[in-house]
Amino acid sequence: MHGKSKARQRGAVAVVTAISLVMLLGFAALAIDIGNLLVARNELQNAADAAALAGAPCLFQRTQCGNATATAPDWSSATQKASGFATASSSNKVQGAAIKFTQIASGYWNVTGAPGKLQAVPFTPGANDLPAIQVTMTKSTANANGGIPVYLAGILGVSSLSAAAIATAVVSRPGYVGPRGLFPVAISKCLYDNYWNTSTNSPKQATSTAPLSGQTVNQTPNTPYVFQISSAYQANGCEAGQWTTLTSQQNDVPFVRGLIAGQNADSLGIGSQPGTYIQPGEKNTLFTAVDNCSANGDHSCEYETVPVVNSVGTGYQPVVAFACVRILKADNGSKPYILVQMSNQPDKCQAANSGGVGPNYGAITPPRLVQ
Known part of the structure; x- marks a missing residue:
């Protein structure tokens, strides 16, 4: 057992x-x-x-x-x-x-x-x-x-x-733009209202060769208007643009020249506080720097994203949109100006380090995942 x-x-x-x-x-x-x-x-x-x-x-x-x-x-x-x-x-x-x-x-x-x-x-x-x-x-x-x-x-x-x-x-239109994404010129919204077709979300086309009122550059019919951006000291509010140092108040030529070269580390958003800082003065030598990188120069700043504001008055101004412009050339004369066209070419107008959602002024964000 x-x-x-x-x-x-x-x-x-x-x-x-x-x-x-x-x-x-x-x-x-x-x-x-x-x-x-x-x-x-x-x-x-x-x-x-x-x-x-x-x-x-x-x-x-x-x-x-x-x-x-x-x-x-x-x-x-x-x-x-x-x-x-x-x-x-x-x-x-x-x-x-x-x-x-x-x-x-x-x-x-x-x-x-x-x-x-x-x-x-x-x-x-x-x-x-x-x-x-x-x-x-x-x-x-x-x-x-x-x-x-x-x-x-x-x-x-x-x-x-x-x-x-x-x-x-x-892919969206930017509601904010991050480091190295913005060119240091702020443009008035009424200027875009004049030369941007909101019904087609594209630049308005020139209808004759005559220069715009108060300007000197001839137009090419059936192509986007070219217009001279001059400082508020030289142009009325609707045709004016002004140097901006984004969130910084540093008011010197070398600093702005660095921003032209894409060295900015700031982020700006539509409606964010305090806004973008509008510089006083014309800073004439900067127009030469812009010409050097424009379509007339080495093309490194030919297509740029700029902040749009209601007023280019000195001091902080809230951003209402971001727009793409094609910079044709710049002139440093007795009345310095930057010659630009509005642009809506997505392969040229992608704002670096941008996102969110904003008005359609030609600029575009890089693609991003939402799911």
């Missing part, structure tokens, strides 16, 4: 050991296969983010998108760009394999978070509804990407796992 009891005990231990091994393997499967699933999920998200950011710039006319004459938003070009990037074997890989299947959607995304989903076109956008590209990537046996392989979960009857990621990217 005693020997039979020991045999039964050994049999019970064997059963418990077998059950324990299954449980241990199950826990190992959770640790290894769930960990692998999380890695694959992160790779899918990175791939979806990259594809959405690649497609979003093409919502607007850009030379590099091949849609320079398209009417924004260009849903087709943006969708094709996102799709091509998503499935390019050299750019997007998950677990070492290229993505073969992805879903691309386009429409409007409300940046306030309501309704929190993509609104498909046709749709009438509001002020906070921005054109967007949405990329959904799924790794599953239900599509060509295949499932996520398992290592130990097979003992639990699991042959593969699935994961998905969604990314939505938008």
Whole structure:
């Protein structure tokens, strides 16, 4: 009897050991296969983010998108760009394999978070509804990407796992502009009201060769008006522009020259306090610095984003918009001026380190993720 009891005990231990091994393997499967699933999920998200950011710039006319004459938003070009990037074997890989299947959607995304989903076109956008590209990537046996392989979960009857990621990217008109994004000239809003067509969100076109009233430069018909920006000492309030040192009150030529060269570290937002600081004086030698970097010079400041204010009076003035201008040249004479055109070319008018939402004055933000 005693020997039979020991045999039964050994049999019970064997059963418990077998059950324990299954449980241990199950826990190992959770640790290894769930960990692998999380890695694959992160790779899918990175791939979806990259594809959405690649497609979003093409919502607007850009030379590099091949849609320079398209009417924004260009849903087709943006969708094709996102799709091509998503499935390019050299750019997007998950677990070492290229993505073969992805879903691309386009429409409007409300940046306030309501309704929190993509609104498909046709749709009438509001002020906070921005054109967007949405990329959904799924790794599953239900599509060509295949499932996520398992290592130990097979003992639990699991042959593969699935994961998905969604990314939505938008492009907007800037509500704020960060470091190295602004040129140190503030322009009066009424000047833009004169030369900007708000119904088409584009520059007004010259209708004759005659110079503008009180100015000396001839126009070219059917191209954006060219106009001379002079200081408030030389021009009336609506034609005036003035040097601005953004949030700094440092009033010296070397400092402003550094801002012309893109060395500013400030951020400005529409309506933010205290605003942008308008400098006193003409600082004539700065016009030479502008000419050197303009379209007449080395082109390094040919297209710039400038703050728009209601008044160019000295002191802090609130910013009401950000605009893109094309700087043709500058003249340092008895009546110094900067010669500019308004511009709305997205491939030229992207404001560095900008975001938010503001009025459409030609400037544009880099694409950014909202989901």
